[in-house]
Amino acid sequence: MKHGVFGLPMLYNRFLPLGVAFSLLFASCALTKHIQEGDYLLSRVNIHVDSLSSTEREELGELSNLIPHQPNRRFLGLFRWTLALHNLSNLKSNSFINRQLRRWGDAPVIFNPTEAEFGRANLTAMMYNLGYLNAETTLQVDTTRPKQAFLTYSIRPGKRLTVGRYEERPTDSTIQAILHPQDTLAQKRLFPGEQYRSHLHAGAILSPKHMRAEQERVTELLRNRGYYSFTGDSIHFEVDTLYAQDIWVRSRIAVPQEVYRIGKVSLLQRPRQEETPLWDTEREGIRFRLDGKHYIRPAELARRIWVRPGELYSMRHTAATYSALSELPTIHGISIQYHTDSLSADSTLLNCEITTNSAQTKSISGDIVGTNSSGSLGVSSSLAFSNNNLFHGG
Structure with missing residues (x-):
């Protein structure tokens, strides 16, 4: 590999002047160029936490996520290149290049005392939630640099109780x-x-x-x-x-007196077209109304339904039923609702109504691509047919 000035490869030397030019251009463009009088560019946000062990500090997680008021992004933690791009534009001009610079860049983040205070409240609430009941969070705003604001959040956790x-x-x-x-x-x-x-x-x-x-x-x-x-x-x-x-x-x-059992269990499969006739059947005490055009075997559906008549209501069985039915590609939009049985003398009976919608099960797709074999041009085509309900659910 050929080397040029400073012992760098020739490829690097070719782009070195361009990189230097861009660096000088960005450096000459003041970060506060478009900051109005009386406003401050939010330049940096720091968070300091006193007297916590490394384990306790790790438990806090990424504290910066709790502060919505953040400065413009930095490249490699050093350069705010998106802000520099924005500052290259002329805000009074609506020319194509100025519009593009504003679109590629980010407008300067102006210091907002209300949002900064909201971040302080978030930090205090997070500390309280983790057991630092006497935690104090203070916010210091440094505006000594012209048109720039530097925020420092200081957290004094205090001692936790056991x-x-x-x-x-x-x-x-x-x-x-x-x-x-x-x-x-x-x-x-x-x-x-x-x-x-x-x-x-x-x-x-x-x-x-x-x-x-x-x-x-x-x-x-x-x-x-x-x-x-x-x-x-x-x-x-x-x-x-x-x-x-x-x-x-x-x-x-406060424990309620009623312990609920399951009464009737039913599943309705709504067809894709309203005029499609429904097929009624029953398996293992579960009543089904199924879409005849997108038929799923009732035995397969019953196998996936954990909620059964006569058993105690169970939140876990509800979640397991939803998860198992969601695995079927032929249905979507699953809803599981419970209602007390108004026709029963037993007020602790819950009827379970499961509602689903039929999904598109058959599709045809085609693809046409150009080919080049030893200089000979041609066209290759393919046609694919898929059926997601070939075995009717299993």
């Missing part, structure tokens, strides 16, 4: 067997993913995040076992922080 004792006080003591089963392995085989240890156990960090996780944990356990009307709002926490070394946390759980 749970000393935790107890549950449900209004119905019978759910204790659900919250704390004797054979957890057997329950996990029936309901994979469930957790039977509280997020607020002794030694855990006392935080709103763990409280919400505890609400979700208890809600999942109960809604998987018939408590259809139970929500996380049915759980309230009482915290006694009189002694900082021994925090007491109590959860009061």
Whole structure:
């Protein structure tokens, strides 16, 4: 390889003057060229966190994502080339080149005190959510450089509290067997993913995040076992922080009296055309109304439906049904709704109505490409036919 000036390859020397010219052009273009009097270009945002271990700091994640007020992008963390491109344009001209420069570049980000304060509030809320209940976040704005603003967020986390004792006080003591089963392995085989240890156990960090996780944990356990009307709002926490070394946390759980079972289960497959006749059938206690033109075997549909008549309502069975039906390419737009059976004397019966839409199952596609074989020009064509319902669902 030939070398030129400075020992660089000739190819580099060819583009070196061009690169230098662009660098000088960008450097000569002031970053604050289009900043009005009284405004400030947002130049940099820094975040400082005091007295946290590396593990605690890692738990915070990328703090800059919580600050919506960010300066213009930098290339390799150094050059704001998109801002420089924008500044090359004449804002008073609407010529083609000026319009292109403004389209390729980014307008300068003007410092906005309201947005900067919103970022400070976000940081404080995030720290509080992780258990830094006394965290303080301050914002310093440096405008000593002409028409430029530098923001510095300083976070003083404070000390986190840990749970000393935790107890549950449900209004119905019978759910204790659900919250704390004797054979957890057997329950996990029936309901994979469930957790039977509280997020607020002794030694855990006392935080709103763990409280919400505890609400979700208890809600999942109960809604998987018939408590259809139970929500996380049915759980309230009482915290006694009189002694900082021994925090007491109590959860009061308002348990509904009704435990719901499944009544009727039905699936409706809406056809692509309204005038298409529907085919009625029943398999394993599930009633089907199917699109005759996009027929799916009822046995295959029944195999994918986990919700069954007579069983306890289960949130997990609902999710499993939705996931299994979504794997079929012949249907889409799946909806699963529950309604109390108004015709039944038993008010705790839920009818499950599954609604789907027929998808396009057959298609023909063609392709034409030019060919060149040893200088001979030609055309190659192909035709493909696909059927996503060849085996009617399985």
